[in-house]
Amino acid sequence: MKTFGIITLNIESEASYIHEIAARSHSCGMECYHFLPSSINPLTKQVQGRRFCATKKSWVDGEFPIPSLIYDRCFYGDDEHSKQCIPIVSWLKSMDDITFLGFGLPNKLELYETLSNSRLSPYLPHSQSIKDCLQVANALYKQKKIIIKPINGSQGYGIYYLKKNNKTIHVKTEKNKKIISRIFPNETKLFQWLQPLINFRPYLLQPYLELSNTSSQPFDIRILLQKDEKGVWVERGKGIRIGNTGGILSNLSAGGSVLDFTSWSSTQASKEYICSELNFITTNLPKILEREILPLFEIGIDIGMAKNGALWILDVNSKPGRKVVLQTEPDLEETLFLAPLLYGKYLTQSDYKERKSYYEKTLYH
Numbered sequence: 001m002k003t004f005g006i007i008t009l010n011i012e013s014e015a016s017y018i019h020e021i022a023a024r025s026h027s028c029g030m031e032c033y034h035f036l037p038s039s040i041n042p043l044t045k046q047v048q049g050r051r052f053c054a055t056k057k058s059w060v061d062g063e064f065p066i067p068s069l070i071y072d073r074c075f076y077g078d079d080e081h082s083k084q085c086i087p088i089v090s091w092l093k094s095m096d097d098i099t100f101l102g103f104g105l106p107n108k109l110e111l112y113e114t115l116s117n118s119r120l121s122p123y124l125p126h127s128q129s130i131k132d133c134l135q136v137a138n139a140l141y142k143q144k145k146i147i148i149k150p151i152n153g154s155q156g157y158g159i160y161y162l163k164k165n166n167k168t169i170h171v172k173t174e175k176n177k178k179i180i181s182r183i184f185p186n187e188t189k190l191f192q193w194l195q196p197l198i199n200f201r202p203y204l205l206q207p208y209l210e211l212s213n214t215s216s217q218p219f220d221i222r223i224l225l226q227k228d229e230k231g232v233w234v235e236r237g238k239g240i241r242i243g244n245t246g247g248i249l250s251n252l253s254a255g256g257s258v259l260d261f262t263s264w265s266s267t268q269a270s271k272e273y274i275c276s277e278l279n280f281i282t283t284n285l286p287k288i289l290e291r292e293i294l295p296l297f298e299i300g301i302d303i304g305m306a307k308n309g310a311l312w313i314l315d316v317n318s319k320p321g322r323k324v325v326l327q328t329e330p331d332l333e334e335t336l337f338l339a340p341l342l343y344g345k346y347l348t349q350s351d352y353k354e355r356k357s358y359y360e361k362t363l364y365h
């Protein structure tokens, strides 16, 4: 039997998703394990973790060799444990006898640079790395409204909207599902706030796009793509995420709600245009990413629609959530629980060794 390991940074993280995958592993001819990267002994290459017992239908703690297939669901933060696990996962990715379902994606800026040389460049909001406060002031002077976000960010964390009024500067963010607004009387005061922020973590700057609906709620289209049991990219589903009125984020973690794509699109005058644009993005994006970066198993794409109807690729996640799709299409559950196992099985049957040596490039998370 093949061994299928799921890695997370916390044993409780995504507990029910991981349990559902494990419960189906035997039927796919696989033994399922779950462990933290930090529980590997690098000398013995033995892991302290848990194995799913098909008879008991539950997890059993134990020690085992590193499984040969790995499904990486590690979400890194700024904490010490994340810092400890990142190099361990890179080491795992470099091992010849271990196959990752997907190798992750680079940060938002590198992703922007890669995609801006592709046929998808018209869909990318212009992004620049923030070097100093003056650059932000210049962008505000020219564009009046901008967004700044952490280059390594996720879940809407640390994103700010900045708007230049005649003299003052309005800064808005969302934290713990609340909208926080602040007015700075001049640039000096703005810089006193901004400098420590950009010192602490790298930020990028984008034009602010009017991505709100007629009720001033920010919204975006979230699409889940995965590879199927033959290694072919398929669209599993798409849904609309809607944020707080007057807010800037449509992330569910910021308190957003979900609408199903079909009912939303049927209310849009430009429905056909939207669908053909989305189709262009979903057929091209995974191919470009895999050609330019590394092999992937799944991606979540965030697409914004501006008031003028233009579509923008806002974000691509290599460890996407399934909430939006499942809330609108609950029948997809079984497909989504089986997908990592079936793709893993496909990899063991295909020439994955070649896939690996071909991609001995920089490793991402």
Ligand SMILES: Nc1ncnc2c1ncn2[C@@H]1O[C@H](COP(=O)(O)OP(=O)(O)O)[C@@H](O)[C@H]1O
Residues within 6 Å of the ligand: 125, 147, 149, 153, 154, 155, 156, 157, 159, 206, 207, 208, 209, 210, 211, 218, 219, 220, 248, 249, 250, 251, 302, 304, 314, 315
């Ligand atoms: N340039 C922008 N203009 C307007 N809204 C934006 C812009 N960039 C992001 N947003 C809003 O912020 C949300 C989070 O941004 P995103 O780039 O996806 O970061 P994260 O990785 O934190 O999810 C988006 O889903 C969208 O609602």
Ligand SMILES: [Mg+2]
Residues within 6 Å of the ligand: 155, 156, 251, 302, 315
């Ligand atoms: Mg996002």
